[in-house]
Amino acid sequence: EDKVVQSPLSLVVHEGDTVTLNCSYEVTNFRSLLWYKQEKKAPTFLFMLTSSGIEKKSGRLSSILDKKELFSILNITATQTGDSAIYLCGPNAGGTSYGKLTFGQGTILTVHP
């Protein structure tokens, strides 16, 4: 059975801190790994990673994938209160359809001013 584990489950920091969120996975027919930010509504797409070792960046956020060790990390530098959210990682796998995202339980990030 596919398995995705995120750590830590929750994290409390102060503005300006740097955080690293972890995602390890065991899935069959891996194609890519996606990161999302979820506030009190729909998950918002952040990154899609398909190749090992290539960092993707968007502003203060960056992410990298290690397909050999089966994990990904999401870094957020100079955190702001607006970064407070649940961060979800979801490998895309599942036979020939490649439509099924298997999400971890998420990391709850709280950024205090």
Next chain:
Amino acid sequence: NAGVMQNPRHLVRRRGQEARLRCSPMKGHSHVYWYRQLPEEGLKFMVYLQKENIIDESGMPKERFSAEFPKEGPSILRIQQVVRGDSAAYFCASSPRAGDEQYFGPGTRLTVT
């Protein structure tokens, strides 16, 4: 370019009634995915559809749940004879092609009384 649209945003049903949730994908997207988020749990994949076809329904409960994506009109997730355990947020996502990043709608919060 409008995002993924879902309606209704909130739906209250009594036990035994039927619930119909609608999803209009982003313009140009022909792949639709349904996920369920139970209270205090992560997002769980339910079903993946392309126009007029169910591609992967491995996450759908065997009874009472069905989904369709007709040639014209929105995708519909139908839950017959709802029970309290069906209370959850139901999210729809869409992508332009299989394996691409998925963009989520705002969700429908179903409450069964």
